[in-house]
Amino acid sequence: MSVRVRFAPSPTGFLHVGGARTALFNQLFARSQGGVFVLRIEDTDTERSTDTSTQAIFDALRWLGLTWDEGPGVGGEHGPYFQSERGEHYLAALRRLEAAGAAYPAYETPEELEAMREAQTQRGESPRYDGRARDLSGAERAAFEAAGRRPAWRFRLPASGETAWDDIVRGRIAFQNEVLDDFVLVRSDGLPTYNFACVVDDIAMRISHVVRGDDHISNTPRQLLIYSALAAAPPRFAHASMILGPDGKRLSKRHGATSVEAFGEQGIVPEAMVNFLALLGWALDGKTELFTLAELERVFTLERVGANPAVFDTAKLEWINAQHLKRLAEPDRIARVTAFLRARGHDLSGRSEAWIREFVHALGDRLKTLADAETVGGFALAEDVTYEPDAWASLLQRPQADDKLTALAGAIAADSEGSLASIEAAIRALAAERGIKFGDLVAPARVALTGRSASPGIFEVVHLLGREQSMARLRAAAARWAAEAPAAAG
């Protein structure tokens, strides 16, 4: 049997990390099995579905590097891939169910249903549809129709028995049919509900495995019952666990960024996001941590997907991000950093290619995220230095800092070559000549030049800034030190 899986988001918002992981697992499973990955948009909720969301989901999927074999934009034999365009399939399936006696029209209004549930709750019963419309006579139906009521179509649930399946990640799961009720298949406005549309489409699209979050476990028996009523063979199911926030609650906006695109804006690269997501609920051997998408597509198996919920750990994401950043080839790394900085509003147009290359090189392994390029490299991106209060305070503590800074400015002025090597030579020579420790000369210079007490190597800093800019910053800091230091000392 050929493997066909699908990711079926509803376009009611941005692609959430949980959805992204579900999409990823589907693609990984499909590719590892030489199967087909289908994308289907479940937009049967016309109230909440928007084109903006649909577009955002496509964008997020593409950003992650995920590619579907069938679906919007690429077509396929089993389209259309928007549920809103598949109305006739649902109606046809409903007719079959009706003919088989497995579906019946129910005319209750939302208010009546609400009243029914309330009464049940009062009596201490669990709220569920009581089947009052199960056996309406033709006359009763006609009366409702005459009164202008449109029916919702409900599924006639088997009175007893159990519905079970062998879940790939959890083993056997069984539900007693009696805990279920006659759920709605098609709403009174003619649109199918999720459980119904999902099954009809999964059958039509020849889906062999349903890989999704465990919040769908309790939908599964209903869906299985529909498969059976439609005389269709059900797919295998694999329910991955939820992704939780650091507080153990289901991950939501309250936890900060949860849309995939927000992570991109924070400087996470898609390779890292994919890697991290894969590790949330799946492990190859408990040892290997770093994977590319291509590697994952080779080694992924559903059997190794874990059943326990996983907490989304930003620190680990950033570590993985740093690892991927380190592994990027230099031109790629440069492209990512510059693209990020431009998106953040930095104008790099006046910079030479060589300067940019050196800038990125100087950033080195200091980037956990691309956003760090802005903080670590900020000194070179703006015309003026901004002193961090703590850094400036520490500079004020240093004896004769103005003297050292002025001397350094002089040494840099005298270095006509201005290369990385000559800068190093000049600074080392000055330290030796003054009899001061190299570090004691560099520390104040670092603050004066970058405004911070941590920065890339000092020679790179000077070189990146250029002679004029370096001298200006050194002298300005010296002057300010001279003006403020005595007061600080007193």
Next chain:
RNA sequence: GGCGCUAUCGUCUAGGGGUCAGGACGGAUGGUUCUCAGCCAUCAAACCGGGGUUCGAAUCCCCGUAGCGCUACCA
């Protein structure tokens, strides 16, 4: 309330009737370097609780507890 899922270091996890319960992130300490980052080394840190089965249970079974999910004419 009902139903369901889950339970190994703070976090992601490996393992699974007899192990020093392994790795990674994060944390701490030391080394290297002009700072930071990186790199290297070292350390602390876990089998939810109670019963049972067994020579032996973290592992199998039962019960409990906790967390989460579902309980819509949302998906």
